[in-house]
Amino acid sequence: MASRRIWVGASLATLCALAHAQSVTLAGSMGNKALLVIDGQPHTLAVGQSAAGVTLQQLGEGRATVQQGGSSTTLRLGGAPARLAGGTAPVQAKEIVLQAGLGGHFTSSGSINGRPVQFMVDTGATVVALSQTEAERIGLDYRDAQRGISQTANGPVPVHRVSLGRVRVGEVELNNVEAIVMPAQMPYVLLGNSFLTRFQMRRDNDVMRLEKRP
Numbered sequence: 001m002a003s004r005r006i007w008v009g010a011s012l013a014t015l016c017a018l019a020h021a022q023s024v025t026l027a028g029s030m031g032n033k034a035l036l037v038i039d040g041q042p043h044t045l046a047v048g049q050s051a052a053g054v055t056l057q058q059l060g061e062g063r064a065t066v067q068q069g070g071s072s073t074t075l076r077l078g079g080a081p082a083r084l085a086g087g088t089a090p091v092q093a094k095e096i097v098l099q100a101g102l103g104g105h106f107t108s109s110g111s112i113n114g115r116p117v118q119f120m121v122d123t124g125a126t127v128v129a130l131s132q133t134e135a136e137r138i139g140l141d142y143r144d145a146q147r148g149i150s151q152t153a154n155g156p157v158p159v160h161r162v163s164l165g166r167v168r169v170g171e172v173e174l175n176n177v178e179a180i181v182m183p184a185q186m187p188y189v190l191l192g193n194s195f196l197t198r199f200q201m202r203r204d205n206d207v208m209r210l211e212k213r214p
Helices: 011-015 132-137
Strands: 005-007 022-030 033-038 041-046 054-060 063-068 071-076 082-084 095-099 107-112 115-121 128-131 146-152 155-169 172-182 189-191 199-204 207-212
Touching: 022 063, 022 071, 022 095, 033 054, 033 063, 041 054, 041 095, 063 082, 071 082, 095 107, 128 132, 128 155, 132 172, 146 172
Parallel strands: 005 146, 115 189, 128 172
Antiparallel strands: 022 033, 022 082, 033 041, 054 063, 063 071, 095 207, 107 115, 107 155, 128 189, 146 155, 155 172, 199 207
16 A cells, blocks of 8 residues: 655754633733733733633742632643632533743643643644653554655654544543654644644634634
8 A cells, every 4th residue: 555645844953630621721922911822712911900700919930820619720831721719611622722932932732642742733633643751651553553754944854644543732622533643852832734634723822713613
């Protein structure tokens, strides 16, 4: 059988629960205001302001302290979402909000099959792509998977083609996402179009919004 060729974007060359709990992520800051994503919805708050029952208590360099129902927690920029007990039961999130970081890249914490990973959006990648080292860290069985060839900025490289049972970014989770496992070392899992095309994408300055398609 001929190998199927899959494209990986230029980023590779650059890189070579509580029930009824509210999920809160620090996505960035703008001056004296924090950009918080609460249950998948973005809110811009100054110290002392509240949204969806969450109050911003303190804002520092790369971190913010929030309070809900008498419970406080400190969030860190780029860190995993915190869950605050006592909120109303959220509806299933349909939108991912990402803040541009260094170099203009959009990154996010998330998980693959329940194991935490760090993603970077790569609209030039055909599918989600991760390194063999990362695949082994999260316990992904790929060695007997179908082999193929991926075209990269550095030329063709051998890959294993896999299907990821669950891919979660923020509060949105998709099932059965096509991916490849590559021999290259990468600090991020590249969030390619096998994930992205299942969303409507729009960008407002340094904020990217991914709205799940019906």
